Amino acid sequence: MKQKPKIGLALGAGASRGFAHIGVLQVMEENGIKPDYIAGSSIGSIIGAIYAAGMTPKMMEGIAENLNTSLYDVGFSRRGFIRGNRVNELIKLLTKDQEFKDLDIPLAVTAVDLITSERVIIQEGKVYQGVRASISIPGVFQPVELGDKVLIDGGILERVPVNVVRKMGADIVIGVDVAFRGLHRPPENFIETIIQTMEVMELEIIRHTIPTGDIIIQPDVELTNPLSLDNVSAAIEAGRVATWDTMGEIKELLNYDEEEIAMTREIKKKKTTQDNKESTA
Numbered sequence: 001m002k003q004k005p006k007i008g009l010a011l012g013a014g015a016s017r018g019f020a021h022i023g024v025l026q027v028m029e030e031n032g033i034k035p036d037y038i039a040g041s042s043i044g045s046i047i048g049a050i051y052a053a054g055m056t057p058k059m060m061e062g063i064a065e066n067l068n069t070s071l072y073d074v075g076f077s078r079r080g081f082i083r084g085n086r087v088n089e090l091i092k093l094l095t096k097d098q099e100f101k102d103l104d105i106p107l108a109v110t111a112v113d114l115i116t117s118e119r120v121i122i123q124e125g126k127v128y129q130g131v132r133a134s135i136s137i138p139g140v141f142q143p144v145e146l147g148d149k150v151l152i153d154g155g156i157l158e159r160v161p162v163n164v165v166r167k168m169g170a171d172i173v174i175g176v177d178v179a180f181r182g183l184h185r186p187p188e189n190f191i192e193t194i195i196q197t198m199e200v201m202e203l204e205i206i207r208h209t210i211p212t213g214d215i216i217i218q219p220d221v222e223l224t225n226p227l228s229l230d231n232v233s234a235a236i237e238a239g240r241v242a243t244w245d246t247m248g249e250i251k252e253l254l255n256y257d258e259e260e261i262a263m264t265r266e267i268k269k270k271k272t273t274q275d276n277k278e279s280t281a
Contacts, residue, residue, distance in 0.1 A: 008170025009035035011044030013155025014178030018043025020219035023239025039165035041154035045109035045134035110154030175213030
């Protein structure tokens, strides 16, 4: 009997656009597909950690839709405008204060060490501490000191950690890329200026380092404010749409039978037709 291939899911950086990862997970579960390994960068590390700790994507949607900007505890430090303590406590709660070794699904999160300029892969210790390091957008969130390391956002060096999840043992890698691909509004504050500047840099990086997963899902998320918590539902829906668009290819890779693949494509066709009717109504 042929052994079932191991699935790795790489969830990428992208600030609030990363809520699209929840929609991706929803559609995968609706099709009976669950990853064997997860790697996450920045916002991808948050969603990946909560899912690996056992929370359903539907529950994640409910929590995400009730978040507000009080989550951002602003403090005027020389190393970052957001302390990150409230985010830290929320992640600690949602991951049940677990260590990486206790998670339902093996997880790795990425960060970058400012001292050595190298990527750091975190797979040990408390999950919430690793995630807090991975989301430390330079100049926005205060960096995390871990031993002799000073850790910042993992998306700086690898926006979608496909190579990480492949090294974890995945035979098939599904990457989710929520990178900025639109037009910015004029920045309204210092934090937006920093994030938009990073996203401009990412656009150039994208041209030279396209993620090399077996499948790359690219949700079309339009957010003028990269830290906004007002359009979570739209981001989740964008993740759902993009995943349905690739589900036929995913099932082909997973060696589903032709009848199942055809059924998936028929569902996608019906959804597209329905969406078009609603948009013209």
